[in-house]
Amino acid sequence: xxxDWFVPARINRMEHESVFREHRVFWTxxxxxxxxxxxxxxxxxxxxxxxxLCARLILDGAKIELSRKDFKLADKCLREVVETYxxxxxxxxxxxxxxxxxxxxxxxxxxxxxxLETLRQQFPHSxxxxxxxxxxxxx
Amino acid sequence: MITWTETxxxxxxxxxxxxxxxxxxxxxxx
Numbered sequence: 001x002x003x004d005w006f007v008p009a010r011i012n013r014m015e016h017e018s019v020f021r022e023h024r025v026f027w028t029x030x031x032x033x034x035x036x037x038x039x040x041x042x043x044x045x046x047x048x049x050x051x052x053l054c055a056r057l058i059l060d061g062a063k064i065e066l067s068r069k070d071f072k073l074a075d076k077c078l079r080e081v082v083e084t085y086x087x088x089x090x091x092x093x094x095x096x097x098x099x100x101x102x103x104x105x106x107x108x109x110x111x112x113x114x115x116l117e118t119l120r121q122q123f124p125h126s127x128x129x130x131x132x133x134x135x136x137x138x139x
Numbered sequence: 140m141i142t143w144t145e146t147x148x149x150x151x152x153x154x155x156x157x158x159x160x161x162x163x164x165x166x167x168x169x
Contacts, residue, residue: 007153008143009143009147011164012167019165029165031163032163036151036154
């Protein structure tokens with residue numbers, strides 16, 4: 001999925017210092033995710049092993065599709081992170097955004113509370129369980 | 140096998156050919 005979806009570019013600091021300055025990149029390795037209009041959506045710094053990197057890229061791609069309201073593709077990607085990359089750091093965030101996607105499509109606030117419950121069951125110590133905490137107020 | 144492009148602009152041009160996103164790896168050679 002990653003190879004089919006992303007066009008990769010590598011920018012060498014020794015050869016393209018001006019590109020680093022233009023994009024305010026002050027530390028490497030740094031990965032930036034852009035859309036086909038050249039708009040930056042996400043960036044992250046530091047090494048990730050292949051499995052973590054794939055999960056992170058699919059998750060960030062899913063979030064871009066959510067912003068485009070392509071829910072079919074977003075849900076497919078989020079499901080892949082949750083099921084195939086369950087043990088990665090990206091998985092709790094994918095659970096969070098599954099709930100967000102459900103809410104965006106159906107305006108059903110109970111989906112957000114259900115997402116919180118899933119996070120508390122499966123990833124109780126994750127940052128995303130904390131971020132979803134306000135959803136416990138939903139009735 | 141990943142085919143890396145050399146510039147962000149060429150990656151964006153390739154991305155426009157399909158419904159693709161661009162991944163830019165900024166690195167410092169060791």
